[in-house]
Amino acid sequence: MDVPEIDIAEAARRHAAGAIVIDVREPDEYVEGHVPGAPLIPLGSVSERVDEFPATAEVLIICKSGARSHRAAEFLRGQGIDAVNIAGGTMGWIDAGQPVVTGNEPGA
Numbered sequence: 198m199d200v201p202e203i204d205i206a207e208a209a210r211r212h213a214a215g216a217i218v219i220d221v222r223e224p225d226e227y228v229e230g231h232v233p234g235a236p237l238i239p240l241g242s243v244s245e246r247v248d249e250f251p252a253t254a255e256v257l258i259i260c261k262s263g264a265r266s267h268r269a270a271e272f273l274r275g276q277g278i279d280a281v282n283i284a285g286g287t288m289g290w291i292d293a294g295q296p297v298v299t300g301n302e303p304g305a
Contacts, residue, residue: 202282230297262286
């Protein structure tokens with residue numbers, strides 16, 4: 198299945214415009230730093246928590262570097278969700294100087 202992919206600059210632009218970002222890494226990775234406002238749904242939980250993803254809006258999926266988020270986006274697209282992979286992941290987000298939040302909560 199073809200999965201749309203965007204770079205960090207486009208992800209930051211869409212996020213600033215109100216796009217939903219969901220992080221699919223593991224909790225220990227998430228706590229160290231994540232996109233502000235992005236809730237955590239680890240890749241292993243995506244199939245059982247699919248109802249937590251918006252069904253009527255585009256959702257941007259992020260992980261550490263882009264591999265897990267690609268798998269999650271592929272699954273979600275198969276469920277009819279407009280999921281887009283963020284290439285470069287959280288490492289790319291941080292390297293680009295984008296803001297991050299630490300801790301267990303999505304933050305603002």
